[in-house]
Amino acid sequence: MNEELGLRLHSRVRRLFPLARSLTGQGLRETLQIIAEELPLTVTEIPSGTKVLDWTVPLEWTVREAWIADPLGKRIVDLARHPLHLVGYSRPVDLALSRGELDKHLHSLPHQPDVIPYRTTYWADNWGFCIADSVRKQLPDGIYRVLLDATLSQGSLTLGEIEIPGETDDTVLISTHTCHPAMANDNCSGIAIAVELAHRLLSGPRPRYTYRIVFCPATIGAITWLALNLERVGTIHHGMVLAGLGDPAPLSWKRSRRGDTAIDRTASRILRELGADNKVLDFSPYGYDERQYCSPGFDLAIGRLSRGIHGTYAEYHTSLDTPDFVQPNALAEALLVAERILLEIDKDRRWKNLAPYGEPQLGRRGLYNSLGALPHPGEAQMAMLWLLNQSDGKRGLLEIAERSGIPVAELESVASLLEQHQLVEEIDQEEQA
Structure with missing residues (x-):
């Protein structure tokens, strides 16, 4: 399943x-x-x-094309090959620039040389590309072409x-x-x-x-x-x-x-x-x-x-x-x-014990016998005792579960049983607030 x-x-x-x-x-x-x-x-x-x-x-960001071409015209980075190549929300550019100038706009991870990082420039007027560090280190000197066809417009x-x-x-x-x-x-x-x-x-x-x-x-x-x-x-x-x-x-x-x-x-x-x-x-x-x-x-x-x-x-x-x-x-x-x-x-519910002075006589009400039909009567009996003791209208089932170690579902089942015998009543939402 x-x-x-x-x-x-x-x-x-x-x-x-x-x-x-x-x-x-x-x-x-x-x-x-x-x-x-x-x-x-x-x-x-x-x-x-x-x-x-x-x-x-x-502004709404729309990108149509984004790439970097090396001095020989080969595209070394291309958004069409991987969506992480472009820094998110980069402004449009169409430039020819040197290797040193380009490097200011490149992002890579030296400790993960073959991995492309994810970067954004949401709130700054900037642009950039992400690249594997192993590729970045091998870029030769020369003039690179950068095209980033994007718009930042009302949307x-x-x-x-x-x-x-x-x-x-x-x-x-x-x-x-x-x-x-x-x-x-x-x-x-x-x-x-x-x-x-x-x-x-x-x-x-x-x-x-x-x-x-x-x-x-x-x-x-x-x-x-x-x-x-x-x-x-x-x-x-x-x-x-x-x-x-x-x-x-x-x-x-x-x-x-x-x-x-x-x-x-x-x-x-x-x-x-x-x-x-x-x-x-x-x-x-x-x-x-x-x-x-x-x-x-x-x-x-x-x-x-x-x-x-x-x-x-x-x-x-x-x-x-x-x-x-x-x-x-x-x-x-x-x-x-x-x-x-x-x-x-x-x-989570809050219950109020209607017989809070001493432990109620459960056997007289046949509750022990009723519990025998449950899968784990011993655990259910403990759940009943915990619920009666803690149900002062201030503690919910979650808090009782945390303190007793008894699952919420079991406490809920026992609460329904005690309610049938008029030993507890649920506190309504407005009273809880």
Whole structure:
């Protein structure tokens, strides 16, 4: 089953990988069009020049051709051969220049001589090309021709969003970035898993929370979404950013800015249960879009689920980040972990013990006999005792699970049983707030 799931996720990665994504433009739109083939995606275009918080939506970048020819006319770098050859958002140029002048606009990795790096110049009026260092070192002196046929013009930034209505307007936000070209792990893995999560949420029972899944360019996209949804920010109770989930490294959860929210504790507990190699990371203001959602003015309970940490593995932001680097089993495991975190968050309820003075006489109510029909009556009995003891209206199932070590699903089952016997009652949402 997991093998089939992994292959399905990997096929999405392979399909998305070739698209020339950036902050704006056709590659970004084509990415969202592919998602819209599977899901009821709402697409929004935000015009260039729109003020979004402290930022401005950039001009739209369109590239038709980009190459460098050596003194003999041979093209040593060509965007048509690899999308990472061109620095993202480079301004148009048509120049003849010396080897020394050209070198100021070249980017390579001396410690990875045969790899093309990924670089951008989003917010600077500049241009450049990325090249394997082994090729760069062999460039002869002479005059080089550089052609970069591109435009930066009035256009728009494109956001995609799916809403899965729940029983309440209280919201869980899931976000993944959509702007990196030729990045299978750093970009496409998060998109593939977010799409699968949407499928599962749409096809399953109606959730308690409303879920919003946002597909947006990194940084400016998340900032734009926040600027357009200021009235909704107060309804966001939990969330996660999905990034870099297909590499072979253990899973990691980066805590929200608050550090001890329900989703932080839930994700940390689940990762610990699944293996000691998994990591829980403290918040830092550097990384992916969790830093936008966790900026102090918003301070949302949003962490990040990843595998290899950005900048710490050789394939990161290079031409090595291909679909062959992404492992189907890693994608499947990440999807199931993300889903489990969300399911446990969605099951969180607060209960109030209606017989709080001393332990209720459970045998008189036939509860011990009722528990005999459950798969693990001993564990269920402990779950019942924990729930009765901790259900003071202040602690939810997640907190009780964390303290007792009993799975949320088992606590939920026992809570329903105790409710039938009028020993506990659920605290409604308004009373919890």
